[in-house]
Amino acid sequence: xxxxxxxxxxxxxxxxxxxxxxxxxxxxxxxxxxxxxxxxxxxxxxxxxxxxxxxxxxxxxxxxxxxxxxxxxxxxxxxxxxxxxxxxxxxxxxxxxxxxxxxxxxxxxxxxxxxxxxxxxxxxxxxxxxxxxxxxxxxxxxxxxxxxxxxxxxxxxxxxxxxxxxxxxxxxxxxxxxxxxxxxxxxxxxxxxxxxxxxxxxxxxxxxxxxxxxxxxxxxxxxxxxxxxxxxxxxxxxxxxxxxxxxxxxxxxxxxxxxxxxxxxxxxxxxxxxxxxxxxxxxxxxxxxxxxxxxxxxxxxxxxxxxxxxxxxxxxxxxxxxxxxxxxxxxxxxxxxxxxxxxxxxxxxxxxxxxxxxxxxxxxxxxxxxxxxxxxxxxxxx
Amino acid sequence: xxxxxxxxxxxxxxxxxxxxxxxxxxxxxxxxxxxxxxxxxxxxxxxxxxxxxxxxxxxxxxxxxxxxxxxxxxxxxxxxxxxxxxxxxxxxxxxxxxxxxxxxxxxxxxxxxxxxxxxxxxxxxxxxxxxxxxxxxxxxxxxxxxxxxxxxxxxxxxxxxxxxxxxxxxxxxxxxxxxxxxxxxxxxxxxxxxxxxxxxxxxxxxxxxxxxxx
Numbered sequence: 001x002x003x004x005x006x007x008x009x010x011x012x013x014x015x016x017x018x019x020x021x022x023x024x025x026x027x028x029x030x031x032x033x034x035x036x037x038x039x040x041x042x043x044x045x046x047x048x049x050x051x052x053x054x055x056x057x058x059x060x061x062x063x064x065x066x067x068x069x070x071x072x073x074x075x076x077x078x079x080x081x082x083x084x085x086x087x088x089x090x091x092x093x094x095x096x097x098x099x100x101x102x103x104x105x106x107x108x109x110x111x112x113x114x115x116x117x118x119x120x121x122x123x124x125x126x127x128x129x130x131x132x133x134x135x136x137x138x139x140x141x142x143x144x145x146x147x148x149x150x151x152x153x154x155x156x157x158x159x160x161x162x163x164x165x166x167x168x169x170x171x172x173x174x175x176x177x178x179x180x181x182x183x184x185x186x187x188x189x190x191x192x193x194x195x196x197x198x199x200x201x202x203x204x205x206x207x208x209x210x211x212x213x214x215x216x217x218x219x220x221x222x223x224x225x226x227x228x229x230x231x232x233x234x235x236x237x238x239x240x241x242x243x244x245x246x247x248x249x250x251x252x253x254x255x256x257x258x259x260x261x262x263x264x265x266x267x268x269x270x271x272x273x274x275x276x277x278x279x280x281x282x283x284x285x286x287x288x289x290x291x292x293x294x295x296x297x298x299x300x301x302x303x304x305x306x307x308x309x310x311x312x313x314x315x316x317x318x319x320x321x322x323x324x325x326x327x328x329x330x331x332x333x334x335x336x337x338x339x340x341x342x343x344x345x346x347x348x349x350x351x352x353x354x355x356x357x358x359x360x361x362x363x364x365x366x367x368x369x370x371x372x373x374x375x376x377x378x379x380x381x382x
Numbered sequence: 383x384x385x386x387x388x389x390x391x392x393x394x395x396x397x398x399x400x401x402x403x404x405x406x407x408x409x410x411x412x413x414x415x416x417x418x419x420x421x422x423x424x425x426x427x428x429x430x431x432x433x434x435x436x437x438x439x440x441x442x443x444x445x446x447x448x449x450x451x452x453x454x455x456x457x458x459x460x461x462x463x464x465x466x467x468x469x470x471x472x473x474x475x476x477x478x479x480x481x482x483x484x485x486x487x488x489x490x491x492x493x494x495x496x497x498x499x500x501x502x503x504x505x506x507x508x509x510x511x512x513x514x515x516x517x518x519x520x521x522x523x524x525x526x527x528x529x530x531x532x533x534x535x536x537x538x539x540x541x542x543x544x545x546x547x548x549x550x551x552x553x554x555x556x557x558x559x560x561x562x563x564x565x566x567x568x569x570x571x572x573x574x575x576x577x578x579x580x581x582x583x584x585x586x587x588x589x590x591x592x593x594x595x596x
Contacts (some may be wrong), residue, residue, distance in 0.1 A: 044497075075417060105482075110491040123482050124535040141541065142533035144482055145513045152530060156545070163548045180487075183494045184507035230552070235475075235529050236521040241508045252526060256554075366508060369518035369529065 003330065005158045006224035006378075009084035009216035010319040012307055013076050015052050017211075018060055019083070027331050030352060034195040034207045042179050043186070049177050050193050050209030050307035052076070060308070071106050071120065071192040073212075077130050077174045080214035085134055088223075090168045098136045099164040100127040101143040101173040103105050103311035107180045121249050130172065138166075147274070147365030148215065148233065149173060151314025155231035155373055157217035158332070167219050172316035174212035178252065181208060181310065188241070190278050198275030198301035198333060199282050199347050201340030206276050209307025213316040226322045227376040230261030231357075236368035243280055243364055246380035247288025250364055253372035254292055261374040263358060268297050268374075270330065272321035275301020276308050277335070281364065294360075300348045304334025314363040325356040325377045331382050368375035388547045390585040391452075391557075393575035393593050394447045403450055404584075406596075416568045420446060431522060437518035438509035439570075441518045444563040446475060447574040448519045450508045451559060455576070459529045472574075474528035475516045476546055479564040482512045482533055515563065528554050537573070539560040539591035546577055562594070 011019060016026035031263070033050030037043075048227060051314075054072065061075040066080050075099070087202040090096055102123060127140035143153045150173035157169040175181075185191050189309030192205040227257055228301055234256065236249035243250075258265055271294065273285055302317045309316055324331055330348045339347065357377050364370045395402040399419055401409040409426050411419065420442040424434055429449055437445060458472050486509040493501050508514060514532040520529060528549055534541070546558040561574035573594045585593070 100554050124534040144533050146511045159548045183502040186503040187504045237520040237526050240514050240517045367513040379479050
């Protein structure tokens, strides 16, 4: 029989808080990390983005370590991992792996032309710096697969534990708001003038954001928060910078993930979708969900709270969705007003009570990639 | 789960101005830069895919390797599209490298560094992700299949074997095209192979590690 796989620890570092509890409180209050910024070192014009203050990061980091050699992103990743490694009590031996997922890592290091700085822009160097802080014994595995990276990393961890290569895998995901990504999304004319409005009629694009999130994926059921029961990552084979018009890759990813989970689509109680608020992405998701007859399942995008945190988004949104399931609440899809996709979907407009036994997390990204993972709530034995 | 030994069916190496397919040198030219090498290789094998010239260098490298491995087993003739729809190829793509998309990242960074000469281009920005090369191969061969890109400081052949084996043993793929596609400036090295569960006498005593180091 295939091994059962659980997520037993979670954490996140975002503008809304430096632990899961403070993030949930902020979401329930309706706070958003997205603010107007005027910073010409990042963008020539003012822009909306969800950015963590340097002071908050440095103050929190000072409580963990007095080392000064770490980059801002490395500090954010260490802060996400530190409490869960400690709380888990898991030994960092040869049966414990470390997966780091990111799209751009320390890309800000490219601004400086020194050889050392160029070296730091390498993702394997980022992973080694974070891994060595905790003294992991196994070689870090870096997943860099555009905006599905964070959720794909959960899927990779599940697969590796099921094949008995490891017992436990710590997964961290993170990306920063940088001049590099801001200028790129702007060049694509994919940035929203106002805070992003996923699935809405008047959506015009993304708000970018930064965050790190960390989870422990384990074969050990003790302290389990959720069970990972199916996953798939299928390419659209259609276009490198735009989603498939038929949502083919996402459709197939969800279909395969449900098949592995051995549940029918109608068992899903909630979908934590990608919802970047670009016209094409949200439309594609609505089409894929309708093709699977999932149009009535409550769905949200958390981009209205956090912006698009790129490689971090899939893992951050999973961490929040796990709380949604365990606290029996649907969180509002912030920024949503009037449905603006051609096929109907059931967007969560207000926080409300929920009963979530099974939920789906999806993400899609440049390169035509898509990932879907199905989770099952842990039944409390009575 | 049922463990089936994975079998290498074919492999390719691209480095030092040479392409070696299944152990045989199939293309070799005098030392030149990568762009010129890639163009000459494309012409030598009469590849008919104009999109190739829009790709960044990493995608060109991965494309050249995958083209020679996949062409014999995947139909890309547009007139066969009905047939292709009926018979899909569930070939997963799993690649890794050291330098991610840094070759294009550096070029993109240059385009935004000088405020007097600021010209961020979406056509360049899209290639600042290493997995774009997987998208290019998927589009070329209509592979609606599993794909993922990993980064290591050196080719982790154990990881690559293990992960590919998982995809085959869990029926997430029928075949896996996996390997190493590293490129920065004019330093490049690609090693790609196709593996599946079918026994293949030819490489019975080989694995990804032994072939990579040959």
